[in-house]
Amino acid sequence: MNACGLIVEYNPFHFGHLYHLQKSREKTAADCIVAVMSGNFLQRGEPAIIDKFHRAKAAVQCGVDLVIELPAVFAVQNSDLFAKGALLTLEELKVESVCFGSEHGEIDPFIQAYDRFSQNRKKYDQQLKRSLTEGLSFPEASRSAYQAIGLHSGTIDLSRPNNILGYSYVKAIKEYDLSMDALTIKRVHNDYHDPEINHSIASATSIRNELHQHQAITETVKKTLPEPVRQILLDYKQEAGLWHNWQDYFDLLQYRILTMQAEEIRQIHGVEEGLEYRLKETAAKADSFVEWMRALKTKRYTWTRLQRIFVHLLLNNQKQTIQPLLNTDHVPHLRILAMNETGRAYLNHKRKEIGVPLVSQLKKQKTQLAAIDEKASNAYYSVSSNDTRSKLRRQELVSPYIAANE
Incomplete structure (x- = not known):
């Protein structure tokens, strides 16, 4: 098989x-x-x-x-x-x-992009470090570094979310000398972050937005989901009492930050550059998860990066535990x-x-x-x-x- x-x-x-x-x-x-x-x-x-x-x-x-x-x-x-x-x-x-x-939808440009990266890794690393020092977020710094070695939207657009992941897949296969071939299918009818449903093939973001807004499977959502998924979504909500989002965890996160010492927060995976103080300063003032995120977000700390840190805070994932596991x-x-x-x-x-x-x-x-x-x-x-x-x-x-x- x-x-x-x-x-x-x-x-x-x-x-x-x-x-x-x-x-x-x-x-x-x-x-x-x-x-x-x-x-x-x-x-x-x-x-x-x-x-x-x-x-x-x-x-x-x-x-x-x-x-x-x-x-x-x-x-x-x-x-x-x-x-x-x-x-x-x-x-x-x-x-x-x-x-x-x-x-992008074609595999050869991903492979060519990795080849160019591997041939210009030193230049890439130098530009990445320079951009991070200037205060750019990691995604923006990466984009700048890729442009510096000739990878731009004319070859493969590494600002697009699925292209970014696809490039990372090809990179992992090459760098760990894995035995599988990489193939790609072109994404159709929607973008990853599309906020609204406008086709039966819709983004997961738009589907979740509709589900959370109405707390029901509306006719608009119904056309985007296979029947077994619709039933399982309903079954889970009946059993668990909710469809999960970050606001459900807001009280837990706020409690964690308010009762932790700054030094304890500093040990959490992903917390760097004095973020522990910013977390404590903003925790008591926020009345919702979104409000807290807006107070925390900076050029360096993107929404996604902060959300990942919140997961590690919730799980008490400390740097000394996580880093060796990531190095395996x-x-x-x-x-x-x-x-x-x-x-x-x-x-x-x-x-x-x-x-x-x-x-x-x-x-x-x-x-x-x-x-x-x-x-x-x-x-x-x-x-x-x-x-x-x-x-x-x-x-x-x-x-x-x-x-x-x-």
């Missing part, structure tokens, strides 16, 4: 994801589609609208064969570290290819979230080649990565209804969802 890997968040799974899935299967002729999916907290530093178990179930019901969790340590990071964790996971799963969506060149286990019979057959077929444990229940793992994933679940469910919180947390202790093939 041969497999194609997808790197996903499915927040929530929509018709654009279905298009990507179907085109990836068609382009690679894969027997099995393997999705490496972020857990309860996501790459841009946000809580997922519904938990990882329900998102994985929706993915399998919509055609993915196997869903493996991307550990939280890698999930809530910049694009290079996010890509590293996802690609190392797919390497352990022995997939032949990875297929990502991008605004392998993942210690593979956490199965959901699969169908094809996914199970693929794991059985590759079991002897897979060199790390396949984990179906978190309680059986004693690694630091697993401990952080457990913290992420505990924090995520802390805002759920009191009578269902324990039930939702127990999902970490049971076997993964297995769907029968149609």
Whole structure:
């Protein structure tokens, strides 16, 4: 059996994801589609609208064969570290290819961009350092450094979010000498950050905006989501009492900052350059998460960077713990979230080649990565209804969802 890997968040799974899935299967002729999916907290530093178990179930019901969790340590990071964790996971799963969506839609420019970068790495690093010193945010500094080595929008636009991730995937494959091929599918009908729904293939951002605004699956949202996803969204909201967003965690975050010493905050992963004082100064004055973010945001500290820091604050992820885990060149286990019979057959077929444990229940793992994933679940469910919180947390202790093939 041969497999194609997808790197996903499915927040929530929509018709654009279905298009990507179907085109990836068609382009690679894969027997099995393997999705490496972020857990309860996501790459841009946000809580997922519904938990990882329900998102994985929706993915399998919509055609993915196997869903493996991307550990939280890698999930809530910049694009290079996010890509590293996802690609190392797919390497352990022995997939032949990875297929990502991008605004560009052709793979050769991504490979050529990496070749130019590797030939001009010193110049890139010098310009990056100079731009950061001038106070630019990391994304802006990176853009400046890429332009300095001749990578601009005429070749491949590395200011576009899916192009950025795609380039990071190709870079990880090259730099870690991974055995899979990279392919890409052109993103259609919408941009990643489109705030409004204007097509049945809509951005996840616009879908979440509509869901949170109306607290219901409106007719507008309904046309963007496969039927199994609509039902799972409703089931989760009935069980957990909410669709998650950052405002639900505002009181917890405010309490954390107000009761921590500045030195304690300084030890949290991502906190640099005196941000601990700014966090404490603004914490007591804010009345909502958005208001707090607006008070904190600067040229250097982007909205996304601050959100990631808030995740690490919520989980008490300290620099001395996180950094060694990010420096690793392998993942210690593979956490199965959901699969169908094809996914199970693929794991059985590759079991002897897979060199790390396949984990179906978190309680059986004693690694630091697993401990952080457990913290992420505990924090995520802390805002759920009191009578269902324990039930939702127990999902970490049971076997993964297995769907029968149609």
